[in-house]
Amino acid sequence: MRNPxxxxxxxxxxxxxxxxxxxxxxxxxxxxxxxxxxxLGTGGFFGWVAHVVAAITAYRYARRHPHPEFD
Incomplete structure (x- = not known):
């Protein structure tokens, strides 16, 4: 079972x-x-945004799909 x-x-x-x-x-x-x-493209200015968005999307997917065998 996936943990969000x-x-x-x-x-x-x-x-x-x-x-x-x-x-x-x-x-x-x-x-x-x-x-x-x-x-690199923003000189480090927007790099943190990718970390936050990636975390949110991973959390949401794991919450909606808790069982890997049903994907």
Whole structure:
């Protein structure tokens, strides 16, 4: 069973890791590429936004889909 809190914390510290925890490989790859690009592209100004958004999306997905076998 997926824990939404775990998914959120993982994605907050490493955007994309919570998506991997949820089994969403393509979303994880997106966050792994997008977040460093945002940090570098804005000189670190908006990089934190990616961490927050990734955490929220990982939390919501885990909350709506608690059982991996039903995906």
């Amino acid at each position: 809190g775990t998914a959120a914390v993982l994605s907050f510290f490493v955007p994309g890791l919570g998506q991997l925890y949820n089994g969403r490989w393509m979303r994880a790859i997106f966050w792994f590429i997008f977040t460093p690009g945002l940090w």
